[in-house]
Amino acid sequence: MTYRRYVVTIVALTLLLVLLALACLVFGSVDIPVGSITDILTGKGSGNKAWDIIILQSRIPMIATAALAGAALSISGLLLQTTFNNPLAGPSILGVSSGAGLGVAIVILALGGSLGGFFGESMGSYMAVLVGALLGAGVVLAVLIAFSAIVRSNTMLLIIGILVSYLTSSVVQLLNSVATEEGVHNYVSWGFGNFSGVSVAQMPIYAGVIILALIGSALMVKPLNALLLGARYARNLGINVSRTRNILLIITGVLTAVVTAFCGPIGFIGLVVPHIARMSLGTSNHSRLVPATILAGADIALLCAVASVNSPHGIIPINAITPIIGVPIILYIILNRRRIQYFN
Amino acid sequence: MNKKNTIFQTRELAVGYRNGKSEVTLLRGLNLSLEKGKLVALLGQNGAGKSTLLRALTCDERPLAGTVEVNGKNLHDMSQKDRSRLIGLVSTERIQAGALTVTELVGLGRQPHTGFLGRLDDEDRQIVHQAMVDSGIIGKANDYMASLSDGERQKAMIARALAQQTPIIILDEPTAFLDVASRIETMRLLQTLAHDRSKAVLLSSHDISQSLMLADELWLITTDRQVITGTPSDLVAAGTMDRLFENRDIHFNPSILDYSF
Secondary structure, eight states: OHHHHHHHHHHHHHHHHHHHHHHHHHOSSSOOOHHHHHHHHTTSOOSOHHHHHIIIIIIHHHHHHHHHHHHHHHHHHHHHHHHTTOTTOOTTTTTHHHHHHHHHHHHHHHTGGGSSSSSOSSHHHHHHHHHHHHHHHHHHHHHHHHHHHHOOOHHHHHHHHHHHHHHHHHHHHHHHHHSOHHHHHHHHHHHTOOSOOOOTTTHHHHHHHHHHHHHHHHTTHHHHHHHTTOHHHHHHTTOOHHHHHHHHHHHHHHHHHHHHHHHOOOOSHHHHHHHHHHHHHTOOOHHHHHHHHHHHHHHHHHHHHHHHHOOTTSOOOHHHHHHHHHHHHHHHHHHTTTTSGGGO | OOGGGEEEEEEEEEEEEEETTEEEEEEEEEOOEEETTOEEEEEOOTTSSHHHHHHHHTTSSOOSEEEEEETTEEGGGSOHHHHHTTEEEEOOOOOSOTTSBHHHHHHHTTGGGSOTTOOOOHHHHHHHHHHHHHTTOGGGTTSBGGGSOHHHHHHHHHHHHHHTTOSEEEESSTTTTOOHHHHHHHHHHHHHHHHHHOOEEEEEESOHHHHHHHOSEEEEEOTTSOEEEEOHHHHHHTTGGGGTTTTTTOEEETTTTEEEO
16 A cells, blocks of 8 residues: 555654764764763753854754755755656756856855855855855756757756756856965865855754745645646646746755755755655655655755764765765666656 | 537637748638537548647647637636636656556546645545546556556546546547557547547547547548548548548548558
8 A cells, every 4th residue: 555655654764864863963073972962952061062062053053954955955856857857857967056056156256255164254145155056056947948948858958957067167167267265265165065064043044945945845746746747738737837847946946056055066865865755655646755755855965964974084075975875876777767667 | 510519619720830930820710619428530641730730629739810619718718727627638648657556647637626735535536436437447546557558558548537527528649559459448438438428529540440430520631631520421421531641542441441552
């Protein structure tokens, strides 16, 4: 019974989320006893100021950042896959992440070296970065919509996405050649991807925007399901296809831009997680797929976060971990596409 | 023709395609009508304009001129939502629904009637069940679409259109990829739906003999781009069938209800 499978999957993904969050809390580059962590969380304090700060201002924000980023990128991937009717679509492969990255780079270089660290201390400068990312992602999505009307082939659209990525990265490199050394350093370390870039003060905006967009995606399950049948059937079912497509791409753009601005251009999560969700649920029905994708995305991102901060040789960039998880899954899907129901 | 059963009508309709700024008209001056309870087959050569005509009738394309009316109201002036309650569509487009069960797929047909999130209530589920019974696919209700044969898949798509509860069903080559047994089954099913459920059913087809045997009326697109309508027996008697392939070296043979050399 598929409903039972849905309940089991959701419960399992939720338990995993709790476990991974606890792991992120307990394990890190600094050893903090579990008892002290409990004391810090219950407000008593551990008596060690550094520990208090690590838990409250580093690990907890990182857990929230990672979980929301994973959910956001995964939903972006799901919406792109359904909108473009393309199982290999995702925010990074279609160049949406690099578009957002280009926006970020332009804002940073326009603001000069005046930014302390990647994000300035002022609200204004990091809002500017966010707007840059939104505009960059928006331009790439507009390009994709324009091309998808002309080229009907799925593969061609993926290639266009990859070309867009090349183009944006060459523009970024040209910008870098005129940028300050500090700016370049900031940009390069941002490109590695990390979940520690959202401070407690920035969290309300980061979390607020992502949660709103995720709720928005959950409200789109009816047209998303209609789109499984293609544009003509969707129209016949009363769906305004072009409006629906625009709403879905705006949600995608917002989710990808916010995550990219704060965490860097993170690959593979958006592409892979919708497939994990479909395969574990055994359905393409979005009313089940959306919650499962959100949870599985948060799980995968937390797994990457745990792996990233627990190396004996310092922090491993997130983008060094996501391909190790993502590539085998994509290969499995490509090799088994005849057997997997949703391809047939 | 019994006018009171007419539900669907075109007035001076012209269809074709726009190529940049220029318009190419394939068919013009069409005054066609569909009646409740009748199965109509649209026949014509490849490229004659069958799909183009159907796309105009289902509002997937704006006509070059004229109107399409349902119950006297211009279809192209209605909202998408209102149209979705009048015309159910079965097309040959590839769908991504392999991982939906037949019940889930047929349930999508309820979308014009459900709320914002598309949840089905008991009545919706009852209608979905009945649509699967009527289409003869109830035995596969819990199977994945991916596991069905082409013929079963087509039945599921027809059930989906039935669940939509529209008075008109339009099908673009519903038998195109089917073997002969499934073709006949599908045509019989559509005939039953028209006669017993009082639907107006229009389908395009390449199956001359089955259309002649099972359709109540034919719309023939002739080689010189006229659309001639009538009952199969009248059209055969008038020799109209030979105008379908005038440029080819074949002739209609009434004794086999098909073309031969």
